[in-house]
Amino acid sequence: MSASVPNARSTLHLPQGEWTTVLDCLCAHFPSIDRATWLDRFERGRVLGADGQPLAATHPYQVALKIHYFREVPNEKPIPFEEQVLHLDEHLLVADKPHFLPVMPAGEYVNETLLARLTKRLGNPDLVPIHRIDRLTAGLVLFSTNPESRGRYQALFRERKIDKRYEAICPALPDLDFPRQERLHMVDGEPFFLMKKGDGEPNSETRIEVLERRGELWRYALYPVTGRKHQLRLQMATLGAGICNDPFYPELIERGRRDQDDYSQPLQLLARALSFSDPLTGIERHFESARQLSW
Structure with a gap:
């Protein structure tokens, strides 16, 4: 997994739904990212609450709850040109x-x-x-x-x-x-x-x-x-x-x-x-x- 950078942080207000946990909501909202990947991000403190503190994977779902997460791309291809x-x-x-x-x-x-x-x-x-x-x-x-x-x-x-x-x-x-x-x-x-x-x-x-x-x-x-x-x-x-x-x-x-x-x-x-x-x-x-x- 590639490392995250601070500026890759994204913000999401959880949508309306019937999920039990924040983890369940994220898995449904981002179907291209599997559950194991989200669990790994929670364990590494890559899913945060509005206060910037890491959330547990078991954190209760709440509609419109503001969370931050760090986007990560596995095996990101290097671009061979310099700024x-x-x-x-x-x-x-x-x-x-x-x-x-x-x-x-x-x-x-x-x-x-x-x-x-x-x-x-x-x-x-x-x-x-x-x-x-x-x-x-x-x-x-x-x-x-x-x-x-x-x-x-x-x-x-x-x-x-x-x-x-x-x-x-x-x-x-x-x-x-x-x-x-x-x-x-x-x-x-x-x-x-x-x-x-x-x-x-x-x-x-x-x-x-x-x-x-x-x-x-x-x-x-x-x-x-x-x-x-x-x-x-x-x-x-x-x-x-x-x-x-x-x-x-x-x-x-x-x-x-x-x-x-x-x-x-x-x-x-x-x-x-x-x-x-x-x-x-x-x-x-x-x-x-x-x-x-x-x-």
Whole structure:
């Protein structure tokens, strides 16, 4: 069994049911995790009450009882790419994330995440990402290192006071004028992890420029005004220029291939730069990724 990391802790309010113990409820709520695994977690103090103290497997079930549990993935596959720390001070950390590495624990990834790696490296359990980028996207991620100042930096994203620049390599669009503002109404797609174009007022916006032309492929600069899930990937695909090596857009590849990362074919999308006025000092901050996309 792989080790847990502090930031892999999840919270659950127990649902309505007729169970006798918390253990019974968890076994029913998570049918993919067998009873022996849950018993092992209880014995190792990996299921906690609202007060943070370990619960016994015999703890009585109670509807809406708040518990914490630590997600664990057996035989977690290592991701063979390293992140870089570009900046670290008492309030902020700026990391340059490689392709394929998730920011946060999810699904089959617990220890092989940017957050877990940095928490272990720095020994700082208060590390929290202020924003996220997709697992398949490379580039800059901003972390708060201090709970006392965290809200000030989170407000930069909420109030759109931070400039974000992405780069992408996509098919050429010679029939369109650039620069352009691309607005799209985005809705949940099918399967659940996809987004799609819907009817209605636009709820996403990106400014798009062309940085370089190389025959049938161009390198674009993307400046998202909003920050919706898969916004850049869907908008470029909707224009007819899906980002190179995107397994989701414009067409979802078959399950078997999708579940096996091809490290030789990374998504050609990079969170290149972040710029903002520091809310604590007023100093103008600018950070750039050192990574390069591949033609």
